[in-house]
Amino acid sequence: MEQLRNDAKRLAFLNVLLTMVFSVLSIFSLVIFCGNTFNMHLKAHTVLLSVIGIPIFAILFYLWLLFLEDLKKAYDGNETIKNAVCMGQIAIWLKIAASVIGFITAAIVVNNIGVRNVSITSYEFGLINKGGSIELLCKTLIAASAPFTAIMYVLLWTVSERKSEMRVITMILAVLALFYITATVKTFEESAWVWGLLEMITPVVEYLFLWRIYKGAEFK
Numbered sequence: 001m002e003q004l005r006n007d008a009k010r011l012a013f014l015n016v017l018l019t020m021v022f023s024v025l026s027i028f029s030l031v032i033f034c035g036n037t038f039n040m041h042l043k044a045h046t047v048l049l050s051v052i053g054i055p056i057f058a059i060l061f062y063l064w065l066l067f068l069e070d071l072k073k074a075y076d077g078n079e080t081i082k083n084a085v086c087m088g089q090i091a092i093w094l095k096i097a098a099s100v101i102g103f104i105t106a107a108i109v110v111n112n113i114g115v116r117n118v119s120i121t122s123y124e125f126g127l128i129n130k131g132g133s134i135e136l137l138c139k140t141l142i143a144a145s146a147p148f149t150a151i152m153y154v155l156l157w158t159v160s161e162r163k164s165e166m167r168v169i170t171m172i173l174a175v176l177a178l179f180y181i182t183a184t185v186k187t188f189e190e191s192a193w194v195w196g197l198l199e200m201i202t203p204v205v206e207y208l209f210l211w212r213i214y215k216g217a218e219f220k
Helices: 002-034 042-074 079-112 132-158 165-184 192-214
Strands: 120-123 126-129
Touching: 002 042, 002 120, 002 192, 042 079, 042 120, 042 126, 079 120, 079 126, 079 132, 126 132, 132 165, 165 192
Parallel strands: none
Antiparallel strands: 120 126
C-alpha cells in the first residue's frame, strides 16, 4: 500500500506538470515556427515537439501503467479492482498506440510532403497529421479508449466509501472520459472548446484522484 501511495503522489504532480509543459511548448513552437504563413518551418516545429513530446509521453504512460499495477497488487484478491485495472491498462495501451502513430506519421509526412500541403497539430496525446486515414485512425484509437477509461472509474466508484470525496471524483472522471468519444464525431477544430476544457479539467481531477490515494483514501 505504501508503494501505491508513493507512486500516486509522484504521478499526481508529473501528470499535471508534464502535460502542461507539452501544451505550453506546443503553443510557443507554433508561434515561433509557424506564425508566418509565408515562411513556415513546420519541420522544425514537428521535430522540436517530437524530441520533447516522445519522452514526456513515454514517462507519463509508464507511470500510469506502474500505478495501475501497484493498485492491483495493493488490493490483491479484489476482483473489482482487478477488473478496473484491466480496463485502465487497455485504455492506456490504446492511447499509446494513438500517440506513437501520431508522432511517427507526423515526422514522415513533414519530411516527404511540402509543408504547405500538410497540417500538423498538437493535442493531449501528442501530434497528429490532420486529414486522411491517419487522423481517423488516431482519433478512433482515442475514442476507443474512452469507454475503457470510464468503466475503470465506474468500477472504482463502486468500491469507494459512500459519501466520500473519492466517490465523487471517480464519477466525474468517468463522465469526463466519455467526452473523448467526440474525437471521431467532430474534427478538433469543430470541437476545440470541448477538447480545450478536457485538457484543462481532466488533469486537475486526475490530480485530486491520485492525491486522495496518496493521503490514505482506500477502496473496499
